[in-house]
Amino acid sequence: MTISTQLLGPPAVAGKPSVNQPETNPLPSGEPTVDSLVHQTKTLDLTGTTTKPPMGLTENLSPTFLSTGNPCLDFFFHIVPDTPPDELIQRLQSAWAHDALTALKLVCNLRGVRGTGKSDKEGFYTAAFWLHNHHPKTLAFNVGALADFGYLKDFPEILYRILEGLEVRKDAKRQRSDARRAKRRHKSFSRRRRGEDEDCEDDGDSGDESEPEVEKEEAKASQVIDKETARRLRKEREEAKAAAALHRYQTDASYRVLFDSVAGLFAELLKADVESLIAKQPNKISLAAKWCPSIDSSYDKATLICEAIARRIFPRETSADYEGIEEAHYAFRVRDRLRKEVLVPLRKALELPEVFMSAREWNSVPYNRVASVAMKTYKGLFLEHDKERFEEYLEKVKAGEAKIAAGAVLPHQIIAGLKDEDGGTVAELQWARVVEDFAKKGKLKNCIAVCDVSGSMEGIPMEVCVALGLLVSELSEEPWKGKVITFSEKPEMHLIAGDTLLEKTEFIRKMDWGSNTDLQSVFDRILDVAVQNKLSEDQLIKRVFVFSDMEFDDAASANFGALMEKYYSLNPEGKFNEAEQKKMFQSSWETDYEVVQRKFREKGYNKVPEIVFWNLRNSSSTPVAGTQTGVALVSGFSKNLLTLFLEEGGIVNPEDVLRLAIAGDEYKKLAVFD
Structure with a gap:
């Protein structure tokens, strides 16, 4: 079956002529050859240098080594969540030059949520960004293997950061923080102004008594204009991002191979999950539907990933209905089918808490299926909207009649929740689960x-x-x-x-x-x-x-x-x-x-x-x-x-x-x- 790898984008972008520009980062097409697997069987080189590692002083003036003498071991020991990106990349370059396969494994160990992994998501994204720039085939052809270490949402995030820049999340967080501070300053200034106006003495006729009402109407009109302007600007930004994503796909071979690998992985998993659903084997359904971006979500608008996934699940030749229709109409229809026939039924079968929460069906949230990080994040909402049933669930966990997830949440994140709105109950129970799980091992x-x-x-x-x-x-x-x-x-x-x-x-x-x-x-x-x-x-x-x-x-x-x-x-x-x-x-x-x-x-x-x-x-x-x-x-x-x-x-x-x-x-x- 032939699968179209064409990418059209939304109508506002699809209607524009394609920019004829030579490809950047040309990459040979086709599957990896046997010769390219030579590194996989290479003997693990952890011998490091033969000379004694350099020495120096700790911050407290004690003699110390400044290296283990092995670049791969240095990466393993020195990279922590607060390591600056430039230092991480520098250590990764040294480790890769020493032993590329070991360095690749250490990058995955950085992300690993299970097993012996470090759960350092940001560090992994920095390393993946470097891999794409310097070893794009290694990143693209390992997508299926990389999925075992984190979660499938990692891949849309990596694509997004490649398009928008490595620091895009930090920049957005900083902008939100600045906006909140500016809003607080504006409110404080307005309160002071109102206080000053009230303190002013009335020297006579106040004039038009309806002036306050006029000001209110003008303020409302201004808000409407501001909302319309914000809506227009947001739409323009979305169209610009879509156009940039389409241009990158058409002109950058390295990016295209990675994008196609990600879309192919999602499509393969989702097709298998639909088959399991039809066969009434829900226990075989993966979490692909949970982590696949929704149609018109921020990930989809910025990367166009949903169209690519939909094209692979519903190729033109699979239905006579697609014969002769325009490409834009075909893309629209398969995206709609992806939502209706794949994502919605699979998410329902998975009983994802987010599905019930978005539908405001709080009394139907299956608390025993809430993931560890989600439980920590949403417990306040559960108490607000479903207090009696949620507290009943927690009591069952205490009594050993129910389980609470704790696998992915880090120990210090658990203790950080001890002073939250639930009085630390979830933290206590998750900690007990961590100790219990370890004791079994x-x-x-x-x-x-x-x-x-x-x-x-x-x-x-x-x-x-x-x-x-x-x-x-x-x-x-x-x-x-x-x-x-x-x-x-x-x-x-x-x-x-x-x-x-x-x-x-x-x-x-x-x-x-x-x-x-x-x-x-x-x-x-x-x-x-x-x-x-x-x-x-x-x-x-x-x-x-x-x-x-x-x-x-x-x-x-x-x-x-x-x-x-x-x-x-x-x-x-x-x-x-x-x-x-x-x-x-x-x-x-x-x-x-x-x-x-x-x-x-x-x-x-x-x-x-x-x-x-x-x-x-x-x-x-x-x-x-x-x-x-x-x-x-x-x-x-x-x-x-x-x-x-x-x-x-x-x-x-x-x-x-x-x-x-x-x-x-x-x-x-x-x-x-x-």
Whole structure:
């Protein structure tokens, strides 16, 4: 069956003559060849450089590596949600040059909502934007595989950002914020003016007593004109966007291949879903209908994606009704069929909460089918429009008679909802679901979290630290269950107090950190507790999760003060070449780790706790090199990476953990094509 790849656009655009302009970014047509799959079977290159990584100082003047020595591992460890786009792209370029396939897998790991993914949507969009500009075939030909990591809505969003610019969402958010501020200023000014007018003395005849009424009528007329002007301007903007999308499709081969791949994926899934619906097999229906842009939605108007999907589902040759009709009429009819015969019935079959909400059928919303992020977003509306039934559902969840989704919402997003209009009920229940789901997968045997609640962690990193630290404490087994350690010159082990999630998180936030983030003292404290409680080697802490921004005070040198005095007396600017650095920092982390081992052996312990350095803030500080044994380097705000540490096996080194993070079946579908 021949499928037309022609794109017409809305009538206002379709009627205009096509611009004859040479194609940009010419791309060979056709399917990827076997030769282009050579990268898929390439041996994973995580060896990095043979030289020792460069060294420098943390923000707190502690010696640190500035790289793991492996560009791919640097990307995995250093990219966090607050990493600026230009820095992300720079690290991605280095990783791609080192090992393209691994870099591609790390881009997908960045997006992954499930498995071991980091749920960093914005970071993924930045990386996808770079891929389109530099490796367009790799992005376009992997669309089907990429769908396994996030959700199908990612693809219309990527197309939209390619057309409008990477920063289009931030720009729009900034404009809305500016508009709100301007509106508030205008209201404040108007109130002051009215107050001044009322204070003015009446010196005689006020004139036309109907003047206020005249002013009101003039104001109404002005509002009508303003609305009409706004409507006209909005229509002009929409037509301009549609024309730009059509022009891009016609003249940019790289964009056209990506666009066609996205449209083809949606069409393929929707056709299969309709067949499942007809066969009365609703459990086989995907979420394609949920994430497919609606006809005349903002995505559709800006990208023209619905016409492309409709043409693939309803080709001309499938119906005699299409014979001889004009292209514009054909495009109109198949778009209408896409809405009526595909999207509407499939969305109804999926029982999407949004369908009932848009129809104002609040008493029919199936709360057990509300996704985790949607539940967090819409709970206020549920309380407003369906309070009794929604609260009844929450009571059933508490009693174990119903389930609440919590898979996609991040731990710090859950605790952020503790002070919402529902009194934190949804947050408490979602948190309990997260702990329950993890407990089914396994326990964190003999693990403890070290929480960095110092000043440099202020903001979202602090919230993530609190959430992940609490989660580790609740997943750990006795005697470490419910306990955390804070960074300090004299670290303390705390038993988290509180019966509710709110009380527990507040307790962690208020823990004393003593203006110090001394990692070495943490290990001394762990050893002291083990000796005091006469713990056996099996009861000893096996693994320490360090949730921090990696800006430690004294993580690599026992004689830090003397070292720094010598360092700056020799070079006031604090800059040395590699040879000088090696000479200066003789006490490396490996040596420091050996000191820790000796201390533990002296107390009768042959095992030393493994360390998981979990980076939460954009920084170049790197605690260890990529080959350091007994250590893992991970990052991000997602809980998913905890699954890597539920097994009984020990940590080999940071590069080994990276391999495990991208070893799932979904990663095996990825391939590099250019």
